[in-house]
Structure formats: structure tokens, C-alpha cells
Amino acid sequence: MYDFDKIIDRSGTDTFKFDLREKVFNKRDVIPLWVADMDFAAPPAVVEAVKRRAEHPVYGYTLRPESFNISIKNWLKRRHDWDVDTSWISFTPGVVPALALSLLAFSDPGDGIIIQPPVYPPFHSIVTDNDRELVYNPLVMSDGKYRINFEELERLASKKENKILVFSSPHNPVGRLWSKEELTRLGEICFRHKVLVLSDEIHSDLAVYGNRHIPFASISKEFANGSITFMAPSKTFNIAGFGTSYIVCENSDLREKFKHILNGLHLNMGTLFSGVILEAAYDHGADWLDAMLKYIEGNIDFVHDFTESELPGITFTKPEATYLLWLDFRELGWDQDKLNSFLINKANVGFNNGILFGKEEGKGFMRMNVGSSRVVIQKAMENIKKALDKEIKG
Ligand SMILES: Cc1ncc(COP(=O)(O)O)c(C=O)c1O
Structure with missing residues (x-):
């Protein structure tokens, strides 16, 4: 009933997540999985209500x-x-x-x-x-x-x-x-x-x-x-x-x-x-919300299975709430600058830098937003895998 797989192009709508990439990551095309909003269309009832009100011109x-x-x-x-x-x-x-x-x-x-x-x-x-x-x-x-x-x-x-x-x-x-x-x-x-x-x-x-x-x-x-x-x-x-x-x-x-x-x-x-x-x-909006949360669970499961099977050195505990994952990269033994630069420049993904959440507590961590279509999440994880294989095997 709701198509969360559909990719909606948000760039050019003056949206933080897409249109601030150049400024935040110094790179215009990172897959943006940072700011905490989702790439899904709002519930149809909300879109309709906004349209209805906007149609009245005063x-x-x-x-x-x-x-x-x-x-x-x-x-x-x-x-x-x-x-x-x-x-x-x-x-x-x-x-x-x-x-x-x-x-x-x-x-x-x-x-x-x-x-x-x-x-x-x-x-x-x-x-x-x-x-x-x-x-x-x-x-x-x-x-x-x-x-x-x-x-x-x-x-x-x-x-x-x-x-x-x-x-x-x-x-x-x-x-x-x-x-x-x-x-x-x-x-x-x-x-x-x-x-x-x-x-x-x-x-x-x-x-x-x-x-x-x-x-x-x-x-x-x-x-x-x-x-x-x-x-x-x-x-x-x-x-x-x-x-x-x-x-x-x-x-x-x-x-x-x-x-x-x-x-x-x-x-x-x-x-x-x-x-x-x-x-x-x-x-x-309740039906939309229930469907959306099921979809998010699927995204979380996907990232969890992928990190377990393909990304040794990256772990996380599944959240009990939110579409935000607190990824732990500490096993890689890299400092934060290296980790940040690796994700942006080699894996081409834009996460929130863990140290913004706590100077000490966030070291070795990144926050990933999985409020996006499954294929986008898959692509981000595959990018990390490819870049990591290259980095480790040289
Ligand atoms: C814990 C928490 N509080 C507040 C906000 C933002 O609230 P608002 O946009 O209503 O200021 C966020 C957004 O990510 C959040 O995670």
C-alpha cells in the first residue's frame, strides 16, 4: 500500500541531507545517511491535507x-x-x-x-x-x-x-x-x-x-x-x-x-x-507508521546481517527504537580522522561523525540513518565492503 522502495530524488529541494553534502562532507555525491529525517514520502493523508490548505490562496x-x-x-x-x-x-x-x-x-x-x-x-x-x-x-x-x-x-x-x-x-x-x-x-x-x-x-x-x-x-x-x-x-x-x-x-x-x-x-x-x-x-497516519516501521526493521536486519557476514571489525547492537544505527568501528583500530575520511572518500557514504555525540564516547563510532530505500542502504554497505577489502588487502 505504501511504496518505501521508491527512490524519490530530494536533491535540489534545499534539503539539509542532500543539499548540504558539499559543505559537510566536502563531496557532493556521498550517499547521504546522516541528518535524522527519512527519504520516504509523508503519509498520503498529510500530503493531501497540505495540498488542500495550500490551494486556498490566502x-x-x-x-x-x-x-x-x-x-x-x-x-x-x-x-x-x-x-x-x-x-x-x-x-x-x-x-x-x-x-x-x-x-x-x-x-x-x-x-x-x-x-x-x-x-x-x-x-x-x-x-x-x-x-x-x-x-x-x-x-x-x-x-x-x-x-x-x-x-x-x-x-x-x-x-x-x-x-x-x-x-x-x-x-x-x-x-x-x-x-x-x-x-x-x-x-x-x-x-x-x-x-x-x-x-x-x-x-x-x-x-x-x-x-x-x-x-x-x-x-x-x-x-x-x-x-x-x-x-x-x-x-x-x-x-x-x-x-x-x-x-x-x-x-x-x-x-x-x-x-x-x-x-x-x-x-x-x-x-x-x-x-x-x-x-x-x-x-x-497510524497505518503508514506501522508499515514504515516494518520496512525500517527490514533495513536494520539487512545492515546487521551484512556487517556480521561481510564486515569483520564493524558491529552494532540493533536499536530498540529509531531508524538510527550506532555503528562501532573500534576493532579496526583507526583514529577518528582516518575513519571519517575513509567513509567519505573511499566508501562514498555520509554518516554522522560519532565524536559529535560525545568527544570521548563517540570515538570509533558513526551514526547511520537507515530511513531510506533498501537499495540505497544496500549500495552503502556494498561500498563500505569494497573499500574495506581494498584498504585491508591493499
Ligand atoms: C533527540 C532529538 N531531539 C530533538 C530533535 C529535533 O527536534 P526539532 O527538529 O523538533 O527541533 C532530534 C532530531 O534528530 C532528536 O534526535
Whole structure:
């Protein structure tokens, strides 16, 4: 019903992933498997809704009707079995801007903000760009899985200058979908020390292989009170270009403080498409999403089997959520510059450099985006194999 095999030429649409290749990789034709959007057409219902609205030729200031909040409420109930009240929801013009606004609302310059690398690069930059201090609690690997270092988190959270934890759930780039036990332990530590949890759940709809996401705030009243949840249909339905997202926050003090900053900067309007696309996606996009996730599982399986059989020295643990793979090249024993240059110049593939997710934690790693047609993924892997054979055999 949906053709994810179809290759859609995106170049020339001023898209980051394709049209920034020259600037980022110094090479115009690398297979672009970096920025986290997918090469698939959006769900037909979204395309139709955009066309319908675009056909009306007046594009003035536009409100989001109450049906916007109701679509979110219904989606969170259906998809995550989470009961939220529509009054807890506030539109935001992107998750990263909303996280940055929260730092302004709930901390002061110089305060410590805890993040858990390797993690999404803007988690680092929103802290330093806003004159707060980065405090690292690196994830640790055990039994082939990344895990939270709870002892270190307790130590860091207990310092009075550390005010906020910016939490990636599911975690970009390692693909962990945190269990109820992990979420509970993390929350108990943070709340014991009055550390506010900003739970970025933008990847929550992208659980694969039958895994289920648990919204942090759904765990208990205490968790809802001590956190803000950040969500969006953007990753889920491949509509990131519209910059539509929202927070869910049951604690009215936190919510009002957040809105004070959002409204004070006049960032609450959004574009005229913000309501249209969210409602179309949440109300009519579920079948597309299920089909897309099956396709992604096929891509992940393909890369997994290929690396196991053809690429000794490259490994990864299958993600529990997201279309992002955190590839481990450490067995090759190369430094990061050699690895980066090899992938771009010899294999002609464009991945995200691991060190952008954590200077130390990302060494020897690259993030690969498998949100593309199977043949594109196959070609990238074959390119790596050919280049590696040549490099190793000389
Ligand atoms: C963890 C995480 N948060 C936020 C974003 C981006 O959110 P937005 O485009 O709504 O600012 C991404 C995109 O890759 C992400 O991975």
C-alpha cells in the first residue's frame, strides 16, 4: 500500500541531507545517511491535507483549533496508553527550541545541566550556547547494551549547582528504549535531589521489534510533577520541515513558567501548517507508521546481517527504537580522522561523525540513518565492503 522502495530524488529541494553534502562532507555525491529525517514520502493523508490548505490562496495568521490538542491527546492514549488532559499541552516551534527555552525558564547562567553522552549534538550546544555548564554522565556499555550510570547520576544530581537533566528517551544515537525500572530509578534519583527532568521523547513513536515506549511522566504523579515531556509528529511521519512540536506538562507551575518564556519571545504562533499536518498525521497516519516501521526493521536486519557476514571489525547492537544505527568501528583500530575520511572518500557514504555525540564516547563510532530505500542502504554497505577489502588487502 505504501511504496518505501521508491527512490524519490530530494536533491535540489534545499534539503539539509542532500543539499548540504558539499559543505559537510566536502563531496557532493556521498550517499547521504546522516541528518535524522527519512527519504520516504509523508503519509498520503498529510500530503493531501497540505495540498488542500495550500490551494486556498490566502496564507494569513492561523490559529490551531482545540482539535489540535484533542488529536495529541487521542494519539498519546492510542499509541502509548497515556492519559493526558488537553490543558497540559502547549504547542512549541520545535523540540530543540523548546528544550532551550526550558533551560532559560528553569535555570540560571552558570548552572549545571546534566546530559548522558553519547547523545544528540544539540543537547550539548543548547547548554553552552545559553551559558550553562555541561555536566556529563556518560552511558556505560554492559552485556552489549548501553545503560545509565546511576551511581554517577546520583553523585552529580546531589550537587546543588546541577539543576536539570536533559534526557533522551528513546536515546539518540544508541537506540535504547529505557525500561520502566530504568526510568523509575532515574526519576527517583533526580527528584530526591530536586533535579528537573526534561524528557525528550521525540523518537517515542519509533519503537521497533515489538518494543514499547513508556512516557516518563506516565510512571506516577511524582514523575509527572517533576518533569516536562517533549514530543512531535516530525520524526514519526517524516515532516520535520514543518517545525511542529509540543510539550506535555501536568505541573501547572512548570507549565506556566515555560509558557511565560515561550510567549514572551512570541514563539507560540507556529506556521499555518502546524495544526493541519499534526492532525492529519495523528488522526490518519497510524497505518503508514506501522508499515514504515516494518520496512525500517527490514533495513536494520539487512545492515546487521551484512556487517556480521561481510564486515569483520564493524558491529552494532540493533536499536530498540529509531531508524538510527550506532555503528562501532573500534576493532579496526583507526583514529577518528582516518575513519571519517575513509567513509567519505573511499566508501562514498555520509554518516554522522560519532565524536559529535560525545568527544570521548563517540570515538570509533558513526551514526547511520537507515530511513531510506533498501537499495540505497544496500549500495552503502556494498561500498563500505569494497573499500574495506581494498584498504585491508591493499
Ligand atoms: C533527540 C532529538 N531531539 C530533538 C530533535 C529535533 O527536534 P526539532 O527538529 O523538533 O527541533 C532530534 C532530531 O534528530 C532528536 O534526535
